[in-house]
Amino acid sequence: MNRTLNVIRMQLINRQTYIWIPLIILAGSFVLSLLVYSMIPGDVPKYGGGSQAPLWYFLAVGVQALTLTFPFSQAMSVTRREFYLGTLLTAGVTSLVLTVVIVAGGLVELATNGWGVNGWFFYLPWIWESGPLGAAFFYLVIAMLFFISGFWSATIYKRFGATWLTVVLIGLGAILVGIAWLIGRLDAWAEVWTGLVTLGSVGFAVWGVVVAVVLGAIAYLTLRRTIP
Amino acid sequence: MTTSDTVIEVAGLTKRYRETLAVDDVSFAIEKDKIYGLLGRNGAGKTTVMSILTAQNFETSGELRVFGEHPYENARVLRRMCFVRESQKYPDDALPKHAFATARLFFPRWDQEFAERLIDDFQLPSNKRIKKLSRGQLSAVGVIIGLAARAEITFFDEPYLGLDAVARQIFYDRLLEDYTAHPRTVILSSHLIDEVSNLIEHVIVLDRGRVIMDDETDAVRDRAANIVGDTAAVEAFAVGREVIHRESLGRVSAVTVLGTLTDADHRELALAGLDVGPVSLQQLIVRTTQHAAADAATDEGALR
Numbered sequence: 001m002n003r004t005l006n007v008i009r010m011q012l013i014n015r016q017t018y019i020w021i022p023l024i025i026l027a028g029s030f031v032l033s034l035l036v037y038s039m040i041p042g043d044v045p046k047y048g049g050g051s052q053a054p055l056w057y058f059l060a061v062g063v064q065a066l067t068l069t070f071p072f073s074q075a076m077s078v079t080r081r082e083f084y085l086g087t088l089l090t091a092g093v094t095s096l097v098l099t100v101v102i103v104a105g106g107l108v109e110l111a112t113n114g115w116g117v118n119g120w121f122f123y124l125p126w127i128w129e130s131g132p133l134g135a136a137f138f139y140l141v142i143a144m145l146f147f148i149s150g151f152w153s154a155t156i157y158k159r160f161g162a163t164w165l166t167v168v169l170i171g172l173g174a175i176l177v178g179i180a181w182l183i184g185r186l187d188a189w190a191e192v193w194t195g196l197v198t199l200g201s202v203g204f205a206v207w208g209v210v211v212a213v214v215l216g217a218i219a220y221l222t223l224r225r226t227i228p
Numbered sequence: 229m230t231t232s233d234t235v236i237e238v239a240g241l242t243k244r245y246r247e248t249l250a251v252d253d254v255s256f257a258i259e260k261d262k263i264y265g266l267l268g269r270n271g272a273g274k275t276t277v278m279s280i281l282t283a284q285n286f287e288t289s290g291e292l293r294v295f296g297e298h299p300y301e302n303a304r305v306l307r308r309m310c311f312v313r314e315s316q317k318y319p320d321d322a323l324p325k326h327a328f329a330t331a332r333l334f335f336p337r338w339d340q341e342f343a344e345r346l347i348d349d350f351q352l353p354s355n356k357r358i359k360k361l362s363r364g365q366l367s368a369v370g371v372i373i374g375l376a377a378r379a380e381i382t383f384f385d386e387p388y389l390g391l392d393a394v395a396r397q398i399f400y401d402r403l404l405e406d407y408t409a410h411p412r413t414v415i416l417s418s419h420l421i422d423e424v425s426n427l428i429e430h431v432i433v434l435d436r437g438r439v440i441m442d443d444e445t446d447a448v449r450d451r452a453a454n455i456v457g458d459t460a461a462v463e464a465f466a467v468g469r470e471v472i473h474r475e476s477l478g479r480v481s482a483v484t485v486l487g488t489l490t491d492a493d494h495r496e497l498a499l500a501g502l503d504v505g506p507v508s509l510q511q512l513i514v515r516t517t518q519h520a521a522a523d524a525a526t527d528e529g530a531l532r
Contacts, residue, residue, distance in 0.1 A: 003303060013321055014321045016320075016321050017320070072316070072318050072322075072327075075310075076331060077334060078303075078334060079303050227279070228317075
């Protein structure tokens with residue numbers, strides 16, 4: 001267990017990757033969004049998706065967690081299992097920090113009625129419909145999903161090479177298209193959209209947890225035979 | 229072969245990549261608290277063997293035991309080993325001090341004072357990112373981790389790339405000093421055979437994935453001798469002996485003959501006025517490897 005926790009310290013050597021860049025992305029997209037909001041005339045509520053930007057970046061964090069640190073962890077005589085658990089914990093902690101920043105920003109927005117310009121960067125009604133804790137849960141799950149996806153992609157690349165990574169990604173894309181085709185075939189798009197709306201952000205995030213667990217298990221199985 | 233002092237046992241170890249056989253039915257045992265040289269040409273399989281022993285790579289078939297257990301995903305075994313490889317990668321943002329602080333967390337016998345002394349010895353800048361270090365400084369980071377970790381089994385895979393002669397000597401000196409004070413098993417793979425020949429007690433030579441020599445260094449040195457003198461006399465002595473190398477300049481010849489010389493041989497040599505010299509470990513290994521390669525070539529020829 002101690003060695004697993006020490007992996008967190010090993011990962012956090014890359015402070016830039018885990019802490020500074022996500023915060024810079026968040027701050028940057030926040031400032032840009034406010035500038036844009038201030039240019040829009042009228043007092044209609046202005047929503048933007050800018051707070052998602054650092055969540056997308058977690059895809060890259062997942063990639064770097066493997067490529068930058070896995071070979072070094074092997075030199076430190078760390079098992080793959082210790083490395084994986086420690087890395088997931090690192091991702092969990094940094095996702096949590098990011099979530100707290102985003103939710104705190106949303107609370108400030110609520111208190112200041114959109115920074116006085118009715119502009120909403122952190123607070124998006126659909127995500128916040130179950131309150132700040134629901135929103136936090138949603139953001140945390142999405143960040144982890146992005147992280148695990150990035151980590152798994154990098155592991156496939158490391159173990160099987162670029163060709164297989166491309167094949168897997170195209171295969172996943174094909175499955176999604178297949179599902180879309182099936183929904184269209186069953187004439188069920190209306191039901192799907194209503195389903196998503198009634199599911200709400202928390203229900204959506206619960207499904208996100210299921211996907212993250214499955215993907216996380218697959219990523220671990222891929223890592224088990226990866227050579228640094 | 230197996231005694232209570234055996235720390236590594238390998239039997240029939242084989243690693244096959246799609247086209248090539250990187251390690252071919254290798255068997256050997258490593259004893260506690262000795263310094264081994266794992267020698268051989270590029271591509272002979274040295275790195276692959278060391279990677280498999282540290283569970284970084286996987287065997288295709290064969291048995292291996294480190295401290296009596298398989299090392300794969302085995303923290304109990306792995307934490308007692310340290311593998312310093314020539315092309316080690318470090319986290320992007322890492323300074324040397326980060327790498328050392330991390331090593332301190334994972335190697336239970338890490339000696340911080342020793343590490344600091346080595347940083348001074350190698351004049352390693354500690355506030356420059358590892359990414360930006362010179363080749364020699366990068367090697368020094370690995371060497372310092374390997375030495376200061378004091379792991380019970382330490383693998384050094386060509387650790388000296390880019391280190392100048394002075395820095396290499398520092399490495400050999402510190403290794404020997406610290407080994408004397410804190411005995412442990414060291415497995416050193418190197419191209420500079422003569423440089424390390426005074427360091428290593430036991431030699432394992434790999435050639436094309438096979439073990440072609442596994443013996444005490446002293447015994448290996450006794451295996452062959454250089455005979456120098458008048459060509460006719462040298463040739464007369466060489467009759468019926470296995471000659472692995474021959475050189476001549478004018479009327480003087482030198483041959484390297486395999487086999488330990490007997491007292492009778494020494495008398496014969498003295499009578500013929502021939503000089504006997506020791507063969508350097510490097511020469512012997514180079515010759516034996518060439519010899520093995522030639523044999524392999526004739527075998528293949530005979531098969532066709």
